[in-house]
Amino acid sequence: MLTIGKLGQAAGVKVPTIRYYEQIGLLPEAERSAGNQRLYSRKALDRLTFVRHARELGFTLDAIRDLLSLSDHPDQPCAAADAIAKAQLAEIEKRLARLASLKVELNRMVVQCAGGKIADCRVIEVLSDHSLCATDHRHLQDEKDH
Amino acid sequence: MLTIGKLGQAAGVKVPTIRYYEQIGLLPEAERSAGNQRLYSRKALDRLTFVRHARELGFTLDAIRDLLSLSDHPDQPCAAADAIAKAQLAEIEKRLARLASLKVELNRMVVQCAGGKIADCRVIEVLSDHSLCATDHRHLQDEKDH
DNA sequence: TTTAATGTCTCTAGCTACTGTAGCTTCAAG
DNA sequence: CTTGAAGCTACAGTAGCTAGAGACATTAAA
The missing domain is CATH 1.10.1660.10 (Multidrug-efflux Transporter Regulator; Chain: A; Domain 2)
Structure with a gap:
């Protein structure tokens, strides 16, 4: 004990x-x-x-609660556990893609910076770019383009 | 507006x-x-x-505050901004590495799950198995770079 | 065996980053 | 001019811990 x-x-x-x-x-x-x-x-x-x-x-913790109760009943099919894990995986892939592009942008800034001033900073642009956006919130973008 | x-x-x-x-x-x-x-x-x-x-x-939110102030002052000399950008870059690289290894792990969990019973479910197995535990007993927030 | 150090107990409060509620006011459509 | 959605402020509650206070338990050294 x-x-x-x-x-x-x-x-x-x-x-x-x-x-x-x-x-x-x-x-x-x-x-x-x-x-x-x-x-x-x-x-x-x-x-x-x-x-x-x-x-x-x-x-x-809620997902873990589910996984725990699943593991307590090992005779059932594991579709539920699989679904929980897959959702997690999808989430991580989204994050990886966006982090990678932010990294490129910050890198570019740091390189530029060695010369003196930060010209045309695109950090905000990169992270406000809807093309990398998983969920589509674009319906009002047309309006803002005018 | x-x-x-x-x-x-x-x-x-x-x-x-x-x-x-x-x-x-x-x-x-x-x-x-x-x-x-x-x-x-x-x-x-x-x-x-x-x-x-x-x-x-x-x-x-604090990091975001820094990134915002970085992009708010693109004409300023770089010294301060450079430090913020570099710190964030280091942070991003840590996150990228961590997410990449999590992705591998989750993928392994999901791949062999098709149609099985929970008793054989990799999701549960991987999370339970101490021998698959690459991390020694460090805190959740600690980085995992080996 | 006494004592000191460490560990554990409960309880409460605080933290970050929201999210929801209550009760009211403003706005736009009909 | 009414009505219903959307806005306002203020405050409470959420997840997932983390830290502190003050009291009791356990262990190792003197």
């Missing part, structure tokens, strides 16, 4: 975060020692490690 | 969020109509769209 500190170390999660997870019902209530301190099993460590990995991959 | 609702639609930002941005000084105070309603220009739309995309990329 592990105390909360050891568990946190083993899973790479801070102690208050573990208590927080318990509080919001993401982790079950822990057993207590005679002195009222939380005690954790190996299974609890696995569960917490799962949570940490999922957080690192950008899953929300 | 756009009202706040039109602006929000055009930029893909909710109306209360725009007011919030003004409140914290990220956006300048808007002009007001005779009836005290906010009015926005095309320039304001660009600025807000920029903010939205930067937020989607994971920049903090």
Whole structure:
């Protein structure tokens, strides 16, 4: 049995975060020692490690709740888990594309900068460019072009 | 001139969020109509769209403040601006590296999931498996560059 | 065995970046 | 001139933690 500190170390999660997870019902209530301190099993460590990995991959706590309940019922088809992961992947790909173009632009600025002044800064342009925009909010752009 | 609702639609930002941005000084105070309603220009739309995309990329509001001030003073000598740009660039490179490795991981999760049961689901498996845990026990925010 | 250090307990408050609510006013269409 | 959507301010609540206070528990050294 592990105390909360050891568990946190083993899973790479801070102690208050573990208590927080318990509080919001993401982790079950822990057993207590005679002195009222939380005690954790190996299974609890696995569960917490799962949570940490999922957080690192950008899953929300709600998504993780779903994944946990899915993993508690291993006989069902995994379409739901797959969908959650795919949504996450799509999100990351969007971010990668936009970050890459912002990087190019900032790089260009820094290079220009070596010479003295920043002429025609396009940082805002790059990030306000609707062609890179996943969701289409363009319906009012025609109006603004006049 | 756009009202706040039109602006929000055009930029893909909710109306209360725009007011919030003004409140914290990220956006300048808007002009007001005779009836005290906010009015926005095309320039304001660009600025807000920029903010939205930067937020989607994971920049903090403070970082966005810096980027905005960078683009607001393109004629100034570069010394200060250069530092901001370089800092943001370094930040972007860290994010890119991290996102790229997350993408690999998520892809691996999704690929083998087609039609299986949860018992064999890579999504659950990868998140549970400690041996696949490349990161030693560091905090979530820490970078992962090896 | 005493003592000091460290760990854990609960509770509360704070943080960032929003999001929603209540109760009112303004505006544009009919 | 009415009516309904959209605007206003002010304040409360959300996610996902994080930090602090003050008290009790556990452990290792003296």
